[in-house]
Amino acid sequence: MGKDVIIIGGGANAVSAYTRIPAGPGISSVTFVAPHPIGLGGAFGTTDPELLCNTSVDVTSLDPEGASGLLTYLTARGWPTGRDDFVPRYLVGQYCRERYRQARTAAHERGTTTRHLTARARTVRRDGDRYTVRLDDGREVTGSDVLVCLGLDRxxxxxxxxxxxxxxxxxxxxxxxxxxxxxxxxxxxxxxxxxxxxxxxxxxxxxxxxxxxxxxxxxxxALPAVRTRLCRPDKALLETDRWLALDPRSPYLDTQITRILVSALSRHAPRRGLGRQTSTASTPATRLAEELHLATTGAAAWQDVIAETIDTINEWAAPWSPQTRTDVLSRFREPITRYISAIPAANARRLAAHQATGALHIxxxxxxxxxxxxxxxxxxxxxxxxxxxxxxxxxAAGYHAPRLTWGDDGALHLDGSGGTDAHITEDLRVTPDPSVPGERVWAIGAAAHRRTPIVNYLRTAAFHAREVGAQLARP
Ligand SMILES: Cc1cc2nc3c(=O)[nH]c(=O)nc-3n(C[C@H](O)[C@H](O)[C@H](O)COP(=O)(O)OP(=O)(O)OC[C@H]3O[C@@H](n4cnc5c(N)ncnc54)[C@H](O)[C@@H]3O)c2cc1C
Incomplete structure (x- = not known):
């Protein structure tokens, strides 16, 4: 008998996970549990053309490697898009929906059935070597493997x-x-x-x-910084190995990381120091105007190391304990929110125009x-x-990350009502106790935030999906 996989959630991350479920006779069925059509989740399920991605087409892909799947999808349909562009988020939703339909057809042809239960999942309980997922409408579904792909919706x-x-x-x-x-x-x-x-x-x-x-x-x-692209560089700019070797408990960590970034930037943009690429103006309006100018005149070279920085931070932090993660990340919260989550220049221009007319005040x-x-x-x-x-x-003050907890009933509670926080192992498995091997329950994307620092990014979930797909392929 093959595996019966349950995917909880139906957004972009769930689709990325679905596309990584191994082809072959080992998978009998896939059941999605999600309250909305598959592919059309929160961030990318919008229909509003005003809402832009803050990540370029190059990295907004269901696949972390190779050419951007989103770029291929858009250019094949005649969109005049390049890899740097920040496209409306609804286009990412359409891309996810279509990739889901293609993957479902391919799965069907190789004998894997796919179904979708329109509901929210509440708990996951182990029964022998199977898992029972209880839904909010009282139904239950059982499977051999569970992928938890919750997004940010609280x-x-x-x-x-x-x-x-x-x-x-x-x-x-x-x-x-x-x-x-x-x-x-x-x-x-x-x-x-x-x-x-x-x-x-x-x-x-x-x-x-x-x-x-x-x-x-x-x-x-403070507003985020401004960028004109978030792309993978053609050739590596960052000395990743040097970064990965840093001790996260070092008292000199700020200096060590700054040195790695400065040396990458001095090779990439030799005549422009980091101080001349960013603004330190004290009022948000002036800072926005200055950063918009720097970004649109090609002076914000820092933006070209961000994609590698995110990947490196996630890899570096993967083995850490929760306490180390909290300690290190709290030291770097400001640069993470300002530069890693920078906004597209088009949005910055519109904000600046509204500030100039007095319609917007910060x-x-x-x-x-x-x-x-x-x-x-x-x-x-x-x-x-x-x-x-x-x-x-x-x-619009942000979202609570999904909280996976274990209850006294021995079940994993997906809404945080269980009392004890679940651990996520380095291979993304969920477990009540870090000293025992994880369950065949995996956290992908935002649900894995206790293991991976930067999860609000489709590329991170695509890496997770690839990792979990490889584990599912093992007997
Ligand atoms: C406003 C906004 C803008 C963003 N812009 C970008 C961007 O430009 N680029 C980028 O890379 N990332 C962006 N992100 C981050 C984005 O959320 C992630 O990149 C992620 O890939 C989105 O996919 P998802 O499947 O995790 O989440 P979602 O699309 O939110 O889908 C998860 C779905 O799971 C469902 N769900 C939740 N709980 C349950 C349950 N108990 N049972 C069943 N289903 C459940 C929800 O209904 C939800 O729709 C943005 C996030 C937000 C909030």
Whole structure:
């Protein structure tokens, strides 16, 4: 009898995993458990053309190696696209959907059945050498191997907003985007967040002839850096082996990493030091304008080492303990969010234009207090005592990573309700106890964030999928 594989989740990562399920007689069936059509998950399931990828076509691929699958897909359909481009995210959803259909046909031809149960999975429990996945509609499905491909779909709500989570004039997430478009066109909106999903929200709220005003706020008050590409270099720029040999507990780690990056950049762009590639302006508007200028005049050479940096950090951190991971990553949180998650120049240009007209303002502090007014709208009290009336509040402050936990019932709980955090082994298996071999349950993409530092990136999930596919191919 062959293996019966269960894939939990139906976004891009699930499709990447599906395409890596080995061809051959060893796999009898694949069952997807996902609440939506396969391929059309959160980030890439949108239909809104305003929402751009922040990763270039080159790295936004279901396959980590070779030519970009997305580039091949788009050029075959006549899109005038190159590997540097940041395309609308809905195109990635279409690419994933089509790759899923092709893979399903190929699987069918070699005798593997594929089915999709439209539901969410709640728990995974071992029964002998099989696993039972319990769904939220009461059904159960059993299989020999389980791939957990959950994405980011639990928005973070700042403490200030928690008491008001059910208020009709608060959107706790910017998605689905049509709710933003439905807000009054003359509304003043207080927008929590200054990173990617908040930028999505600001651009949608201010698009076209909108008369809206948006005030963005976050603890850092900082926008991501600006880039014109995120591509794999034609030949390696980074001394990866030197980086991988660094001791993560070294007190000199910041200097050692900086040296590796500076030496890569001095070979790549010899006449431009790192200090001349970035802006340190203290106001977000000036910094955005300066970084946009640097990126669009070809001066931001740093962007060319980012793809290798992400791959290297993920490989370097793979064997670490959770404590080491937390300690090291907290030291580098700022560069990771600013430069690794930089925004496309097209989005930066639109933000800068809205700032110039006064439609967009980025607050330099978080409000002291935000509360609904009895006659509608919200009262915002800023540090220093200034008060402001806004019509709506939108929260785009990021997402909780999926939390896999074990419960007293011996089952893996996918919604964090189990009590004890699951361990993810270096080969991505889920286990209740790091001293015993992992289950035949694997975490891919965001679900593996306790093992892999940079998971909000399709390329990372594609590496995970390749690794898990290789393990599935073994008897
Ligand atoms: C706003 C936004 C923009 C992004 N832009 C980019 C980008 O430009 N480039 C890039 O590389 N990455 C981007 N990412 C990161 C992106 O999420 C990952 O790259 C990832 O590849 C997306 O695929 P996914 O399958 O993990 O997640 P999703 O597409 O979110 O799919 C996961 C699906 O699993 C389902 N699910 C959740 N829980 C369960 C359950 N219990 N049972 C069954 N199904 C469940 C959800 O319904 C969800 O739709 C972005 C993320 C966000 C949030």
């Amino acid at each position: 928005p973070r709500l700042p403490d200030q907003l928690r008491p008001h989570r059910a208020h009709p004039e608060l959107l706790t997430s910017p998605y689905p985007i049509r709710r933003l478009r439905a807000l009054p066109t003359d509304a003043t909106v207080l927008l929590y967040g200054t990173k990617l999903s908040a930028i999505d929200a600001a651009l949608v709220l201010l698009a076209g002839d909108s008369g809206r005003r948006v005030v963005m706020t976050s603890p850092s008050g 607050a330099d502090a978080m409000p002291k207090q935000v509360r609904p007014r009895p006659d509608g709208g919200w009262l915002v009290r800023w540090p220093g005592g200034r008060e402001e009336h806004v019509d709506r509040v939108v929260c």
